[in-house]
Amino acid sequence: MRPDFRLLILLVVAALLAGCATKPVQPWERGRLAKWDMRWDPDPMQAAADDHAHFSKEGTSGAIGAAGGGCGCN
Amino acid sequence: MNTNKRPSPSLSLLLAASAALVGHKAHAEETSTAPSIGYRFNVYDEDAFSGAPVIGSDKRYHVDTQQLDFSGNVGERNTLNVDATHEVMSGSSPWYSIPGPNNKPIQVLSGATIRDHRSAISASLMHDAGGNSTTTGSVSYSAERDYHATAIGLEHTIPLNTALTLGFGGSLSHDVIEPTDAEIFDRIRHAQKNTYSAFGSLSWVLNRASVLESGIQLNYQSGYLSDPYKLATVGEAQLPDTRPDRRTEAAWLVRYRLAINDNAALHADSRVAVNSWGQKSVTLDASLYQTLPGDWQIIPGVRYYTQHSARFYAPFFDANDAGSFYSSDYRLGGFGSVAGHLDLRKQFGRWEFTAGMERYHATTRYALGGANAANPGAVSYTRIFAGLDYHFD
Amino acid sequence: MQLIRTVLFGLALAVTASAAEPGTQAPGFSAKTFEGKQISLADYRGKIVFVDFWASWCSPCRESLPLYDKLAADFGGDDFIVIAVNLDETAADAKKFMAEHPVKYTVVQDPDGDIPKVFGVSGMPSSYLIDRDGTIRQRHVGFSKKDVDMLRAEVTKLLGKPAGAS
Numbered sequence: 001m002r003p004d005f006r007l008l009i010l011l012v013v014a015a016l017l018a019g020c021a022t023k024p025v026q027p028w029e030r031g032r033l034a035k036w037d038m039r040w041d042p043d044p045m046q047a048a049a050d051d052h053a054h055f056s057k058e059g060t061s062g063a064i065g066a067a068g069g070g071c072g073c074n
Numbered sequence: 075m076n077t078n079k080r081p082s083p084s085l086s087l088l089l090a091a092s093a094a095l096v097g098h099k100a101h102a103e104e105t106s107t108a109p110s111i112g113y114r115f116n117v118y119d120e121d122a123f124s125g126a127p128v129i130g131s132d133k134r135y136h137v138d139t140q141q142l143d144f145s146g147n148v149g150e151r152n153t154l155n156v157d158a159t160h161e162v163m164s165g166s167s168p169w170y171s172i173p174g175p176n177n178k179p180i181q182v183l184s185g186a187t188i189r190d191h192r193s194a195i196s197a198s199l200m201h202d203a204g205g206n207s208t209t210t211g212s213v214s215y216s217a218e219r220d221y222h223a224t225a226i227g228l229e230h231t232i233p234l235n236t237a238l239t240l241g242f243g244g245s246l247s248h249d250v251i252e253p254t255d256a257e258i259f260d261r262i263r264h265a266q267k268n269t270y271s272a273f274g275s276l277s278w279v280l281n282r283a284s285v286l287e288s289g290i291q292l293n294y295q296s297g298y299l300s301d302p303y304k305l306a307t308v309g310e311a312q313l314p315d316t317r318p319d320r321r322t323e324a325a326w327l328v329r330y331r332l333a334i335n336d337n338a339a340l341h342a343d344s345r346v347a348v349n350s351w352g353q354k355s356v357t358l359d360a361s362l363y364q365t366l367p368g369d370w371q372i373i374p375g376v377r378y379y380t381q382h383s384a385r386f387y388a389p390f391f392d393a394n395d396a397g398s399f400y401s402s403d404y405r406l407g408g409f410g411s412v413a414g415h416l417d418l419r420k421q422f423g424r425w426e427f428t429a430g431m432e433r434y435h436a437t438t439r440y441a442l443g444g445a446n447a448a449n450p451g452a453v454s455y456t457r458i459f460a461g462l463d464y465h466f467d
Numbered sequence: 468m469q470l471i472r473t474v475l476f477g478l479a480l481a482v483t484a485s486a487a488e489p490g491t492q493a494p495g496f497s498a499k500t501f502e503g504k505q506i507s508l509a510d511y512r513g514k515i516v517f518v519d520f521w522a523s524w525c526s527p528c529r530e531s532l533p534l535y536d537k538l539a540a541d542f543g544g545d546d547f548i549v550i551a552v553n554l555d556e557t558a559a560d561a562k563k564f565m566a567e568h569p570v571k572y573t574v575v576q577d578p579d580g581d582i583p584k585v586f587g588v589s590g591m592p593s594s595y596l597i598d599r600d601g602t603i604r605q606r607h608v609g610f611s612k613k614d615v616d617m618l619r620a621e622v623t624k625l626l627g628k629p630a631g632a633s
Contacts, residue, residue, distance in 0.1 A: 024236050027591045028554040028580050029282050034524035037339040037363035037371070038331050040287065043428065045143050045157075046417070049116050049459065050432070057436070057453055059381050059405045060323065060347040060355040150611055206590075336557070467529070 108153050109146040114461035115139070120165070121454040123181065127174055130183040134453065135165040151202040159216075161192040168451040170305035170312050171389045171402050179389035181450040184303070192218035198227075206233045210243075223249040229273075237279045241289070244272040253302040261314070265298030275327075283333040291327065296320045306400045309393030315401045317386070323349035337365040341375075352385035353406070356442065361415075369421040373430070376414050380442040383408035389448050404451025410440025411452075426463040431456070487586040489606055493518070493597045494585040498552065498575035501562065506550070506575060508601075515547045515625045516597040517618070520583050522554045523564035525591045527610040534615045536570040538622070546626055552577050554591075596621055599630035 025033075032038065041047040120134035139161045148154050166183040174180040196214030203209050209230045216223045229243025247269040253261040275289025296319060304315040325347035332340045345357040361375030384406040386399035417430030436452040438445035487494060493516075497507035508516065519535060521528040532551075539549045549572035555561040556578045565574065577583070586595065589608055596605040596618060605621055607614050 025279050025282050026580060026583070027236070027588060027593075028520065028522060028583050030279070030591070031522055031524045031554075031556060031560075032283055032333045032336070033279065033285060035333070035339075037365065038285065038333055040329060040331070042363065043417075043419075045112055045114050045141055045461065046428070046430070046459065048157075049114065049139065049141070053118060053432075053434075053455075053457055054377075054379070057405060057434075057455075058355070058379060058411075059351075059353050059384065059407075060325070060349055 109144075109466040110463055111145075111466075112141075112143040112461060112463040114141040114143075114459055116141070116457065116459040118457050119455060121456075123183075127178075127180045128183060129172075129180060130169070131166045132183070133165055134183070135163065135167060137161055137163045148199070153200045154197065155200075156197045157195070159192075159194045162189075163191065164189045167303065168402075168404055169303070170307055171450055172307050173390050179448050179450045190219050192216060192221075203230075206239075207231060212245075220254045221249065221251050223247055225269075239277045241275045241277070242273065244270070246270050249297075251298065251302065256302075261302045262298065265302070267295060267297035267299060269293060269295045285331045287327075287329040289327045291325045293323045293325075294320070295323075300401070301403055304401070304403050306388075306396075306402045307390035308396045308400055309391070313400065315403060316399050317384075317401055317406075318351065318399055321350055323347060339363045351406070353382055355379065355381040371417075371419040373417040373419070374415070375417075376412070377434075378410070378412055378440075379436075380410040380440065381408060382441075382443070383445065383447055383449075387447065389450060402451075404449050404453065407438075407447060407449035407452070408441045408445030409436045409438050409449050409452045410442060410445075411436035412440055424465045426465070427461070428463070429458075429460040431458045433457075487595065487603060487606070489603050491603055493595060493601050493603050494582075496552075496582045496585065498577050498582065500573060500575050501553075501558070501565075506573065508550075508597075511548055511550075512601060513599050513630050514545065515599060515622055517547070517549045517594065517622070518586075518597065519549065519551045519592060519594040520554060520586070520588050521551055521592045523560045524555070528592050529568065530612075531592060531610045531615075532568050532570055534612070536572060538615065538619065539572045541619075542622060542626070547622055549573065550575060552582050554578070554580055554583060596625075598625050599628070 036042050116137075116139040118135070118137040118139070120136065122134060123132040139159060141157065141159045143158075144154075144156045146154050169182050169184045171179040171181045194214065194216035196212065198210055198212035200208055200210040207230070210228070212225075212227045214223075214225045225245060225247035227243060227245030229241065231239055231241040233239045249267040249269070251265050251267070252263065253259075255261070256263050271291065271293045273289055273291040275287055277285060277287040279285055299319060299321055300317040301315045305312040306315055307313075325345055327345045328343070330340075330342045332342075334340055339362075341359075341361045341363065343357070343359040345355075345359075347353075347355045347357075356379070358378045359375065360377075361373055364372050364374075366372060384401065386397060387401055387403070387406040387408075388395075389402050389407075391400050411434060413432055413434040415430060415432035417428065419426060419428045421427075433456055435454040437454075438449050438452060493508065495508050497505065497509075499505050508518075517535070517538075519531070521532070535549055535551070539547065551570070551572060551574045553561045553574055553576050555564075555576075558576060558578070561574075561576065583593070586593070592608075592610055594605075594607045594610075594614075595603050598604050604625065605618065607618075
């Protein structure tokens with residue numbers, strides 16, 4: 001578990017530093033970020049189906065109706 | 075305002091009556107996808123047991139799911155999303171396991187083939203609160219023969235400055251279970267479970283080509299948390315799966331999106347979770363979104379998951395060893411899993427076609443740090459889907 | 468050091484941003500249309516000018532463009548002009564968008580974002596209504612249909628005033 005923690009923390013801190021060191025992104029410079037492939041979930045229906053499949057087969061869910069996923073899934 | 079007009083994905087997940095990720099707001103730059111309508115067909119098929127000794131059928135679970143989704147604008151400042159799901163489930167499931175030669179567990183699956191179906195409906199309304207803030211409320215209801223769940227959620231996002239957005243929210247769910255064949259198998263007749271969940275997240279626009287999000291989610295569950303269809307071998311007898319009546323969980327989620335060039339983006343997600351049953355897990359997910367000429371996209375991805383077993387999990391128990399709680403449910407055991415998926419998308423004017431496949435394989439061998447007990451029920455599956463979307467605008 | 472630089476830049480930006488408030492003179496600019504014609508704001512001194520900053524990836528723009536086109540057509544004549552400043556970094560994206568949403572008013576390209584910088588644009592889309600003397604009368608960040616009505620009313624009022632009147 002520990003090696004994963006260190007890597008994660010490093011990634012977050014590095015990204016934060018990168019964010020602080022560069023100048024802010026202007027409103028008209030956000031075209032690339034607006035594209036479909038840069039969304040948190042480009043396909044929300046599929047993300048929902050993916051998470052349902054994973055969380056109903058795994059023990060740590062972190063949410064509503066877990067360990068079964070709001071259903072009696074076996 | 076160039077606010078996102080798509081309801082927060084975390085609530086969309088709630089809507090599909092599935093576990094929700096840490097809530098967040100889509101970053102303000104995302105363009106609206108409403109109004110639109112979408113249909114998906116998913117086939118989930120678990121691998122039959124192979125190699126490991128099994129009593130009962132060796133066929134496992136199969137689920138066919140249909141999903142219909144509608145997104146529309148209500149006035150200038152609101153987006154409504156309605157989602158309906160219908161699933162047909164069949165197949166047998168791990169029931170309990172018994173010690174075999176060399177104390178290696180033998181898995182027993184439920185003899186009769188289960189056949190059940192589940193219907194769920196959910197709705198969410200996202201309100202543009204001005205100044206790039208949004209408020210979203212949602213409700214959902216899921217029903218199957220033996221299980222009903224109702225949930226509501228509320229979330230809010232606020233930009234703290236041009237680069238940083240804060241999101242927070244909560245949800246609660248009330249579930250009722252009335253197991254089938256309760257008298258025949260001496261199961262509980264009626265039980266309830268409540269889940270309370272809260273999250274907070276921050277998302278950053280790092281530069282013109284990348285965004286990062288970090289969030290924390292806390293859950294508290296209370297009520298009947300055991301599985302009425304599972305037994306645990308304690309000594310010579312098979313006793314009902316017995317778990318504590320409460321569970322607290324905390325999860326930390328980090329999501330990163332990087333535009334590699336005009337036509338490709340990398341998605342990297344990680345999730346670390348711990349709960350009061352002694353389970354710890356780590357999830358690592360990476361996908362590449364590649365746009366190809368002719369309005370095609372191809373999305374390969376990999377996922378690694380590892381979990382530590384619950385304190386009271388074991389494939390079987392000695393009569394003296396078992397404490398007040400005992401479960402042999404494979405989902406509470408230690409294991410690791412590796413999954414790969416490949417999706418395809420194609421646009422034809424206002425239509426969008428999508429199809430994909432996932433292959434998932436769980437085993438104690440992949441557990442980080444090793445699994446401290448056998449887990450004969452660890453599952454492997456194949457999932458295939460196809461879908462069609464229509465954008466009205 | 469980085470922090471000081473960031474703060475100073477932020478301040479500089481803040482100073483620039485306050486340069487284009489209603490009541491102040493609109494910053495001058497010059498740019499090429501997609502057909503290659505060079506135009507500048509100064510060319511239209513004495514007329515009512517509506518400057519709109521937009522891009523193909525900005526979803527409220529899809530709604531606003533045809534409404535501005537109608538506005539320009541309704542006021543006809545030579546005294547009211549719409550100049551749309553396109554901020555797409557790739558000209559092809561803008562051209563594709565305009566093929567799908569054609570407009571008759573003037574569109575200039577500014578892929579480097581020099582013009583929104585001097586105007587201190589704080590959100591997309593942003594628009595500025597400039598009177599005959601070059602003074603900014605209205606500024607809108609974001610778009611809603613109500614804005615067009617307010618615009619219509621103000622343009623009518625300004626058209627009634629000759630240059631030099633307050």
